[in-house]
Amino acid sequence: MGKQFSELTERQITFISQQKIYFVGTAADTGHVNLSPKGGDSLRVINSTTIAWLNLTGSGNESAAHVIQNPRMTIMFCDFDGSPLILRTYGNARVLHRQDAEWSDYNRLFPTSIATRQIFILDINLVQSSCGMSVPYFDYKGDRNELDRWSEKQGKAGIEQYWSNKNQQSIDGFDTEIVKRTGLIESED
8 A cells, every 4th residue: 555754764765775767757737748767876865855866968858847837746766676666756846057056066966977967856745655566577787878978979069059959948848948057058050
């Protein structure tokens, strides 16, 4: 049976630290709901009511656009190799860009990557655990490094140009503020 908590327990924090994949759900007031898988060394439990996760450059930028419109966010963790468990953290999130005052405080918690785009801070207001008895077993084989190779090939200027060309709006046309909040000058093309 599912249980609800007002904050993460120590056992839940340990569980989260062992996960290789997690899922982020966001939605604006209108438009499409976004559910995005995340992996790598990109999540930190700051305390029992706060999670920070590093958002690397990708083909979309839905989470940023949604959080600007409506700060609600859910992060879900699933146990794929142990006792059945699904753990969800619900709350309100904010997005940090490199020009924001708190950026360096959080950015230093993560490995350096040229692909670093944003950091999300989730203020948790509800934690829910459920059984997960129908979630299948999966074996972790390793992290993918294609994004690292692609990002290094692009270089800092190429990544920033990609943000300007591909990451300024959600699929529903909502602004992600990537150009404004990172100090980029939009290209003329």
